[in-house]
Each structure stands twice: as structure tokens, then as C-alpha cells.
Amino acid sequence: MLIKQGALAEDRWVHRSDDEALPDGTPAIVSLDRWKRDRATLVARNAPVGVRLKSDQQPMEIAADLDRVGVVALEFPVFKDGRVFSYARILRDRYGYKGELRAFGHILRDQYLFLDRCGVDAIEVRGEKALDEWQAAMNEFSVFYQPASDARRRPAVALRGTAADDVAVPAAEVTALSPSRPDFDDLAPVMVPPPADAPPAPSAERIAAAEARVRNFSGTYGHLSAQKLLAAMIETEFKGRIALVSSFGSEAAVLLHMIAEIDRSTPIILLDTQKLFGETLRYRDVLVERLGLTGVRAARPDAERLRKLDPDGMLFSRQPDLCCQIRKVEPLHRALDGFDAWITGRKRYQGRRRAVLPVIEASEGRIKVNPLASWTKELLDEYFVEHDLPHHPLEEDGFLSIGCMPCTDRVAPGEDVRAGRWRGKGKTECGIHESPAQQSLTSSAL
Amino acid sequence: MYRYDEFDHALVRERVEQFRGQVARRMTGALTADEFRPLRLMNGLYAQLHAYMLRVAIPYGTLSSRQLRMLGHIARKWDRGYGHFTTRQNIQYNWPRLVDTPDILSDLASVEMHAIQTSGNCIRNVTADQYAGVAADEIVDTRVYAEIIRQWSTFHPEFSFLPRKFKIAVSGAASDDRAAVRFHDIGIFVRRNEAGDIGFEVMAGGGMGRTPAIAPTLHKFVPEPDLLSYLEAILRVYNLLGRRDNLFKARIKILVMATGVEAFTALVEEEWQRIRESALKLPEDEIARIRGYFAPPPYEALAGVSRELDAQLLQDAAFSEWHSANVTAHKQPGYAIVNASLKPAGGVPGDMTADQMDAVAELAERYSFGEIRVTHEQNLVLAHVRKSDLYAVWRNLVELGLATANLNLISDIIACPGLDYCSLATARSIPVAQRISLAFADLKRQRDIGELRLNISGCINACGHHHAGNIGLLGVDKHGEEFYQLTLGGHDGADASIGVIAGPAFGSDEIVGAIERVTDTYLALRTPGERFIDTYRRVGLKPFKERLYPAQQAAE
DSSP states (O other): OEEETTEEEOOOOEEOOTTSOOOTTSOEEEEHHHHHHSHHHHHTSSSOEEEEEOTTSOGGGGGGGGGGOSEEEEEESSTTOTHHHHHHHIIIIISOOOSEEEEEESOOGGGHHHHHHTTOOEEEOSOSTTHHHHHHHHTSOOEESSOOSOTTSEEEETTEEEOTTOOSSOHHHHHHHOOSSOOTTTOOOOOOOOOTTOOOOOOHHHHHHHHHHHHHHHHHHTTSOHHHHHHIIIIIITTTSEEEEEOOOTTHHHHHHHHHHHOTTSOEEEEOOSOBOHHHHHHHHHHHHHHTOOOEEEEOOOHHHHHHHOTTSOHHHHOHHHHHIIIIIHHHHHHTTTOSEEEOOOOGGGOGGGGGOOSEEEETTEEEEOTTTTOOHHHHHHHHHHTTOOOOTTGGGTOSSOOBSTTBOOOOTTSOTTTTBTTTTTOOOOSTTSOHHHHHHHTTTO | OOOOOHHHHHHHHHHHHHHHHHHHHHHHTSSOHHHHHHHHHTTTEEEOSSSEEEEEBOGGGEEEHHHHHHHHHHHHHHSSSEEEEOTTSOEEESOOOGGGHHHHHHHHHTTTOBOTTSSSSSBOOOEEOTTTTTBTTBSSOTHHHHHHHHHHHTTOSSSSSOSSOBOEEEEOBSSOOSSOGGGSSEEEEEEEOTTOOEEEEEEEOOBOTTSOBOOOEEEEEEEGGGHHHHHHHHHHHHHHHSOOSOGGGOSHHHHHHHHOHHHHHHHHHHHHHHHSSSTTSOOHHHHHHHHHHTOOOOOOOOOSSOHHHHHHHHHOHHHHHHHHHHEEEBSSTTEEEEEEOSOOTTSOTTEEEHHHHHHHHHHHHHHSTTEEEEOTTSOEEEEEEEGGGHHHHHHHHHHHTOOOSOTTSTTSOEEOOGGGTOSSOSSOSHHHHHHHHHHTOOHHHHHHHOSOOEEEESSTTOTTOGGGSSEEEEEEEETTEEEEEEEEOOBOSTTOBOOEEOSSOEETTTHHHHHHHHHHHHHHHOOTTOOHHHHHHHHOSHHHHHHHOHHHHHHO
8 A cells, every 4th residue: 555645545656576567558666777777768668667776775876867757666675774764865855856755665654754754755555454553653743853854844943843734732822821931930820711511600599508508517417526427428418419529649548438338339539630640540449449439430631621721731830720720620520510519538737728627618509528627647647557548659758648740749747748739839729629719819829 | 951842842742652652552462572672762661681671861961850859759650769870871760661661751751851762773862061061161061052962863854763873972171071072973072263153073983882982073163053964964974874784883983984084074074065054054043042041040149269168178077078079160159069979889880769869859959959960970960059058968968878979089980780680781790890899998098099980891882881991891701600801091081092901801709809900000100190091001001911910921
């Protein structure tokens, strides 16, 4: 099969060996030796002729005849023989050859883009099945550092070039969202509209009802132990309509264990931002197995939002708030759709805005239960020992509060347990525990 | 420091995804082992004796604290808690799993790092003077050009399947060469001419391996805007004419030797003139843009002399010894360059634990503008330390085991991983280095011997630069037993020379004694102020040979 510019193409040409007759009226490719031997008759033929070069035959040998040949075919005896790349560039750049330049022989799909950049515009591939693989290979890179022989790509700035007709990321969006020198102090908040499929904002009635319910609950359940409070919420008040949102971080095992004792099928949402530590995902698997949890599900960011707003995966370094917004806040809102209440593992001892955390609160029309609000680090440690719970593997490395990999740092002894989160970025919360009004304060004001 | 913009980020991200696909194709068998090999090698992944080895590029040896922390994180999460810094300013992990490598590369990408072209028959990670931008003896900051070369050579479509690997080094010091430039496929000295213009002395055809060679100069002064067209001309000539029939004769040094320097230079010149006026011409504003990344950090205006430091030097003898061995002059008054030794007595040269990496990252943040350099001698550098902070830095390094005061002394050994890890090695390097550094553990004795570079390679490929060591050891296998061939007189400074084999190889248990005989001979012969290499060059091999092989000499 012949691939030209990434697409399957009809091959009008046939290869002929040195002693085969050429088919009348059909374009044919012959060896350089035959070209030299039969040049006069070949030129006078009633159909175009192409010439193929072995990898030790330099294009200089055909340079004078380039306006008489329809195809120059360059052979790869083995893929490692990289002379073809230079031959192609010499044909294109030195001799200005404009006709078809094809490569054949042992070629890897991973060489296709390089060949294309060197001016090879067609490749002969054995077997039909892999066409999509070859097409994919053509699009694996959208940016290039150095000029070469590919007219379709022009260097944008000096050494650099972007695929001119196939820009993977709309340039305007990238410029708007990513200053080339990230500097958290000067970062102006960028307003990004919510996604089209975001759940509608709760109605005023729903918000008021939730708040009334909280006042009522606080009197009824506020004094209960964490376990009893959880049992009341899961089994009585919100049966089937309550979920735990767990980070599967360093202290998560406590709540997970308590819930498993009550109902192993309780829905448990992990916000899989796709930036989590591998350790966290493995720890989740360990806990699921150990506690027999059956309701664990992952809420993931919307692929389309990621493609648009975080095409290079580096949004965390430019706009940490926006990164949390699309990787945590929005997926959580989608995941909570259909639940009237949710459980969190926040504690007052974690400090800062959590120091005044209520046990039960209302949030955007839902009830939020924080059974461990009054728990201290010591109590948590005791619970781990008492129930022989496994620790998060990163804890012994000094990670006391564990979020996404790029934005989590170790915590020095004596530091606030969450001091390693968004260290140096003037940020202490991701936004899932904030109302929209509070969220506007999180970006640069605090 | 250079910082990625969205362009660089996109490129590295796309590379990670490409490699993820390649690993997946290998796992399903869509790629044969033979086809996968060059692809994994171009991502720095080797198959070694016991496991895969991943070599991560540290372009021209410069790291930020954040990057060093990530290297520690990777050591801890994916490897066995340590990494090994190499003679090409890279770091190697010895125990990654193939299936994990795309994730490791993804972790690296998050801190602007990668393993691109750290192996394979392509243009490798460019190396440079570790004191670039801070050395008192520097003419031009080489990092600007090293970065330009890094960009140009990354995924170069024409030069990714060369006859053999290709290494480029850049140095910009007036009289010294801290990057072993003349031992590279292409070596570049950044120069200024009388008019004050920047240009490059370009050498080609140097190398180690089984045919060591010192690169001859092809061009004395390539003007600044023509750097890339000149390099491209050399590479094209090599790609067209370099031998592909014999692995051992495929490096450019063989082509240069076989063609003759003059004829080779003429071929390069001819091609250069064809492509000189092309898109490769470096625009002034692009050079200025890159130079902007390497602007000096915000130094304080300090006095050249620190009274505090002077007092500490008087009070603490150990500090004073470390200061004179491991601290180097900085061009900014009140600042100094600190070398952290990765060569403790009995240690593995170049190895560093994840905890040490974290701690050094922290030190750099506190005392050196968050920047760390890696040297081809396998040590680390904190390039901008206030003189008044030196004592505090030293105390920290002592605690970390990184304050051995042995820079450029006999125990500052360059060594390859050898047969403990490497599938090419014929003998072990690490245990020999350990025994030598223990035998010479007394720092007073080392200081008395003075500057002496001892380099060890575990096979003829010479990754441990034994040809360039004042004393070189080459591990060889004789009927299943490890022997060490001793070479003398190698040197990798501006006046580079290749060591000469002293005589028959020594058994593993004889080698330390042989080295002691060499140093004793030197001590007996040296005149005041002479380094080992000076004495050797004055007296020649003979007196050393007499001490090393007395029986043989008597027989003659």
C-alpha cells in the first residue's frame, strides 16, 4: 500500500527488476543501474519512469536527470540506515527536486514523521491493517524545534515551528490562559464559564430547606459520636441518597472503615483528577479489598474541558484555581447529582478555614456531614492502631495531606498538616468545599 | 535557568504519549524486540544485566530544586531509593519496570524533564561547563548556546538514525576546559574575536572508547549566527559517509581519521557554504531571547571579602580544608561556588539517595537561588552561595555525607557502573573505586598528593573516561577473572592528552598497591608546585614503569 501525506493513495507505479520488461503505458520504477544502462530508451518510453536508489547510492548520481524522472524511490534496507533522511533533504533542498519522493523497504511507523519532515512525501508499506497506525504517527507531534525540508510546516519563531495546517490547540486559547512565564503573585484571575452540561444551580427553596434541616439535625445528632452520626445519616435520614467523598489520602481509612462497618455498599466518590499519585490509586485498591467496599466510583474531569483548558497538562502551574475547578469542583458537582447529602473527612485540627468547621452544615442545597470535625491527630492515629488500618504509602515520606501530585509537597515537622498543599501558591483549599461566593475569594485575594 | 514555555511543554508531553503507545505496542507484540530497541533507547531506556535502566537527561547539567526533588521522588516511587549521576551530566535509575516508564516520563515532564535522546544513534544530551555563567575565568556564558543546540538537536528529523551515537560539549572558559570538550564527537569553545564578536572554535572527531581520540579543530571561528548551519553540515557529512558496516568503526572520529582532517574539513566547508544562508541562521533576537533565560540571579551587592567567613576559616580546621578543596571562585563579589562531593570514602561514585536529593534541593533553595549543577566528574555544584553562608552550607553537607573535601583529588574518582549493572562491562568498577578511596581515605595524604584525577571504566567503551584520567583503570576479563589495565598521563583539560598503557594488567587484589606505587613515584620525583600530570609529562612513563614492574625491568 502507498501512503501519501497520511492517507491511503492509489499507486500508479510498478517496480520492475533489471531484467523484467516494462509494462506498456504504465509508469514504472527501475534501478539506478538500469537507468544508467538504458537511459536513452527509458527517456523515449511512452510512460513515465522512476528511479530507485539503494541506500549506498547517493542522490548526486541522479542529480542531472531529476527533471526526467517521475519518482525517486529511496530504499531502507534496514530501518537503522538513516542515510535516506539526508538523501531526501539533499534532493529537496540542494537540487530543488519537486517530484514524488518515496521511501520503501524496512521503515518503522515511528520514522514516518521524520521522513515527512525531510521531504519524503510517499511511503510504500506492506500490509493494509496498520493504516491508522501510520496516520497516527503523522500527528504525534504538533511542534518542531528546527527547520527542515517540509514546506507545509513553517518555523514560527526562528528555530521553532508548529504544524501550520493542523494546530492541535487553538492558539488563541493557549495565549489567553497561559502566560509564558508563570508567576503566581501577579496572576490575574481568569474567568472561565462553567461547562454546558453543568448541573443547574440549586433553587432558593432547596437552599432554604437544607438550611432549615441543618438547624434541626444539629439539635438531634450534633452530640453523637462519629460512628453513630454516620449510622443515623446512612441508615435513616438519607438512605440511598448520601455519598462519601474521599480523597483516599493519609487519614481517609478512618471514615472508610466506619462506613464499611455500617454499609459496605455506601456510594464513595474519589475525585480522580488524573494528577493523583500512583500511590493513592494503589492505596484505594488496598482499602477497597481490605474493607470490602462495593460502592467506590471515580469522578473524572471532562475530556473536552481538559482538551480546551489544559491541553498540555500544565494548567496547575499557570492557573491552580482553574485546574482545581475543572479537575475537582466540576466533576464533583456532576457526581453528586442525585444525592441529597454527602460526607467529608475534614477536621478542625487541619487548621486555617477548617478551624471552625461544623459537624453538619448546608451547602448549595445539600447537607454536608463532617463526622470527624472534632477529631484530633492523636485520635485518628489511635483509630488506625486499634483497627490495624494500613497507612498511605506516602505518609512515611512526610506527606501528611495528599492531593494531586504536582501540587502536593512534604510537610516539615511542626508545620500545619496541610502546609504542603499548593505550597507557595497562596492557596489552601481546592474549592470543592466552597460556595461560589467563597470561591471568588480563593484565587488571589487570600 | 531555562524555563519551558508552552511550546516545550507540548513537545515533551507529546513525546510521553508517543512512548506510552510504543510500550503498549511492544507489550502486545506489535513491535518486535529489535524494532522496539531503538525506540526505547531514544527514550533513554536500556536493558541491563538485572533490569531496565532509565537515563534521564539533565541538559548541560543544570537542575532546579523542584527538578531535583522530582528526581528523588522518582527514585523513591519507581526505583530503589537512589540514582546515579553519570559522566555526561545525566542521572540513571537502575531498577525501573518497563510498564512504569511512561508514568516516570510523565512525572519528569511535569518538571520540564525527559529522557529524550539520552541513548540511541542520535545527538545525545549536550553537555557543558558546570560553572557556566558563574566562573571567574569565563568569556561567554555557554548555556545560551548549549540550549540552542539542545533545541536544534531535539527530534532532528535528519539525524535521529545516525551511524552511531553523537555527543556534543560546549565550554566557554578562557583557558580551562571543564567539559572534556576535545573528547567529544563535536567540541565547541565559545570565543570572542578582537572585534568583540562571539564565535565558536569547532572541533570534531574526539572520543573515548576503544579508539581514543582528541578532536582536531575544523574551524577556528564560526560566527555566532552560523552555529547551527555549521553543525548541520558536519552532521550531514557524517550521516552520509560514516561507516555503517562495523559498529566499532562507526563513530565520527573514525571517519575524520580515515578521511584526513583537511579533507574532512573541506567536505564540511563545502556543505556549510550551501546551507549557510538558510532558515538555520540564528536571528539576533532569538539568541537574545534565550540569553534572557540565563540572566544572573538577583545577587546582593556584597563586599568581596567576608569577615565572618575569614573568622570561621580560622576557627574550624575541617571547614577550612573543605573550603580550600571544594569551593571555587565566583565572578560575583561576595559569592562562591560550592562543590558537593558524591565521592565519600568507600562510597559509590556518583550515587545519591532520594533523601540526599531532597536535602540538597532544600539547601539550594535556601542558599543558592534554587539551582543545582551536575558535573561530568559526577559531583554536584551549588553555584551561587554567599561567602557568609558557606559555613552553614558546609555543616549541612557534612550531615548529609556530601562534604568530603576531595575535589580533584585521588579519591574524586570517575567510575562507570561496571559489571555490577552494565550488560557491556567486562569487569566491576564500583568495588575497585571503593577500595581505592578507602586506601586513600586520609585526606591529608590526598592533599599532599594534590590534584590527581583517577578514572575507572569497566570495559573498553570507556564510559568511566579512563583514557582521560591522570591515572586510568580499564577493567578487562582474563579467563573469567577481573584484571585492570593501568594507563598514565591522560588529561581532560584544555591541554587534553590520552593516557598511555603502563604495562601488563594487574589482578584485582594488586591494583590498589600498584596505584600507591604510582603516587609514591610521583611524590619522590615532583618539583615544588608540580601536579601529577606535570611531573608525568616532564619525566615520562619510564620511572613509573620501573616501580610498577620491577621484575620485568630487571630482566630487560
